Amino acid sequence: MTARPAETEGGAPAVPGSLTLDSKLSGALGGRTAQAVERAFGYTTVGEMLAHYPRRYALRGELTALASLPLDENVTIVAEVLEVRVREMRQRRGSIVEAKISDGTGVLTLTFFNQRWRENDLRPGRRGIFAGKVGDYKGNRQLAHPDYELFDDLAPVDVGDAAAKRWAESPIPIYPATSTLASWQLAKAIGVLLDGLGAVDDPLPSSVREGRGLLAHREALERVHRPEHESEWKAARRTLRFTEAFVLQTALLERRAALRTTRALARRPTAGGLLERFDAALPFALTGDQVQVGDEIARDLGEPVPMNRLVQGEVGSGKTLVALRAMLAVADSGGQSALLAPTEVLAAQHLRSIVKMLGPELAAELIPTLITGQLPAAERKRALLRAAAGQSRLVVGTHALIGDRVSFADLGLVVVDEQHRFGVEQREALRLKGAEPPHVLVLTATPIPRTVAMTVFGDLDVSTIAELPAGRAGIESQVVPLAIRPAWRPRVWERLAEEVALGRQGFVVCPAIEARVAEDDGEPVEADGEGETAGPVASVASVLAELEANPRFADLRVAPLHGRMSADEKDRTMRAFAAGELDVLVSTTVIEVGVDVPNASVMVVVDADRFGVSQLHQLRGRVGRGAVPGLCLLVTQAVPGSLALQRVEAVAATLDGFELARVDLELRREGDVLGATQSGGRSSLKLLRVVRDGDVIADARAEAELLLGSDPGLADHRALAAAVRRRLDDEASGYLSKG
Secondary structure, three states: OOOOOOOOOOOOOOOOOOOOOEEEEHHHHHHHHHHHHHHOOOOOOOOOOOOOOEEEEEEEOOOOOHHOOOOOOOEEEEEEEEEEEEEOOOOOOOOOEEEEEEEEOOOEEEEEOOOOHHHHHHOOOOEEEEEEEEEEEEEEEEEEEEEEHHHHOOOOOOOOOOHHHHHHHHEEEEEEOOOOHHHHHHHHHHHHHHHHHHHOOOOHHHHHHHHHHOOOOHHHHHHHHOOOHHHHHHHHHHHHHHHHHHHHHHHHHHHHHHHHOEEEEEEEOOOOOOHHHHHHHHOOOHHHHHHHHHHHHHHHHOOOOOOOOEEEEEEOHHHHHHHHHHEEEEOOOOOOOEEOOOOHHHHHHHHHHHHHHHHHHHHHOOOOOOOOOOOHHHHHHHHOOOOOOOOOOOEOOOOOHHOOOOOOOEEEEEEEEEEHHOOHHHHHHOOOOOOOOEEEEEEOOOOOHHHHHHHOOOEEEEEEOOOOOOOOOOEEEEEEOOOOOOHHHHHHHHHHHHHHHOOOOOEEEOOOOOOOOOOOOOOOOOOOOOOOOOOOOHHHHHHHHHHOOOOHHHOOOOEEEEOOOOHHHHHHHHHHHOOOOOOOOEEOOHHHOOOOOOOOOEEEOOOOHOOOHHHHHHOOOOOOOOOOOEEEEOOOOOOOOHHHHHHHHHHHHHHOOHHHHHHHHHOOOOOOOOOOOOOOOOOOOOOOOOOHHHHHHHHHHHHHHHHHOOOOOOOHHHHHHHHHHHHHOOHHHHHHHOO
16 A cells, blocks of 8 residues: 555654564654553553554545444544534633534534634545544534544655555554544554564464465554555454464463462362261252352362362352352361452351351351451451461451451462452462462352353363252343433332332442532533543432432331441441341442342342443342342433443343343453453453454464473474563463462
């Protein structure tokens, strides 16, 4: 493709062949650009930025379908300017420039505050690329203060007709961008890097690359960023997608092999011991999945290498019982177990549940102990002594367990509940409290599809509990779409009151503790730093006021629960609710995981679109846990066709957590697979998508296993070893070693 030469900040073209994938961006692009890239994406090397692949490709002759643009989403579109006008603001000093752009059918408004010069720039008939967040003002879609670049500003200079024709027909890469770095700015910077990049060693063995008809790595980078035809970027993406999967699976398999070389104490139950007595006293039979997963854990604990097992299970599938049986096996061998819970409410709930399941006799022998940050000083001192002396063989706590003052006599098992709630350093600090490396059992109630488990937890053994205990009455879920049915809101509270009248209890969950409301003086609300306007958010305070004003709730016992309450206040409230002394709990998501009140039959989630798919599934799981049928009302102001409403409707459509996990991944991507950001936002996966690319991942894993079988240290595959090191920066490497 012919284009203007890329230049650095100093104006000099990058020296061909002077850059490697490990070269620093500050030297390749100049300080200011490199700093902007690092702030926006965290990239510091040439290789990292060249792995910032285009999201899609556009053509200069085609326009974007404006009618399909989602609200509140950052978009980059190709469109034509229809008209521009300037008007003075009524409520404040200054002017507004409004430009209408079109795809030939729909119209979108560009709004600029106090930038009158835009009138001369955005002349009717000009086409270009426009980037910003889609907002709504008085029923019309708009981009407030968008970035843009017009095509006639990009046209090649002093080239022949053939070159000009190629330029006009070549695909335009559209990059994931930010409010400070537009797509075309990223394209220019990447052009600088490609112009200066020398030879690149291929991480794929030649036999693997040639057997699949893939491109050389250097060629794939060139074609994915500067294609002349559609076929070029498609071939490049196919190559880079497989390369990404292959490097990642090699890293995970290397880590798995390293874990196998560490020694640990085998922990086996004794005949007639604690585990056997516990099983004999159970008033119900374990489900088939619980038996199978229990056997897998028992085999791991009986080996002289540390167990590293993830147990995933549906809400209410009995993961805590499986974990307790593992803790009893460790206690039989004389060891202690520590259960790390994400909140004080959940830690206290776990302790009560464990004591209840053990019964008085076993509880007296094991002395289950709670350690949290807000325990009274005297009680905390006693708990610390019981843990340090080995008197308590089951210790439950929050991040307070990680403190320097907490020690154990013989820590044999670490159980991490809801792993995604904890940072890497927190989990590792607890594991280091064992004299010998303890076994590790991770629990999650967020079901994970097989390809995700293979990619995200490829260095752990994964067990699944999908079967629910018998006797559950089930849950009915309904969306309450207030954007189209505003009159339905009073019926939500009537339905809640009807359940309470039957002797049952209910949860109302809100996204905030206190209300936050936007102000609008009649002019378009100027966007904040992300181009997003504020809006009303349902809160515990506002919903409590609404219920207090409702005659149906005049005689009902309603109480709040949220994170600003003290540990004692939260514990007292939850105990009262569990004992039936409260009818309705108005809460934030502190009740998302682990709270078990069989008499609770209704869950109302207000502003449900402000929660993620897995979060809504977790919240719904707080009801329908006994013989009482559950009802979940998902109340939302989301507009039809929006991504937010799609999330809510997906949850209402199925109780299958594994299906919801798949939908969730399709809607929000995988999160940061190897680093600390484990959900939402920017994915650390580049081209690979675990939902779509399951076959690619499985194929790459098989190839990586074969290669490591013959060359475990990658001595004969130095380019691959370098790619693995490059992929696993210090943070990601730490995550794998500690996760």
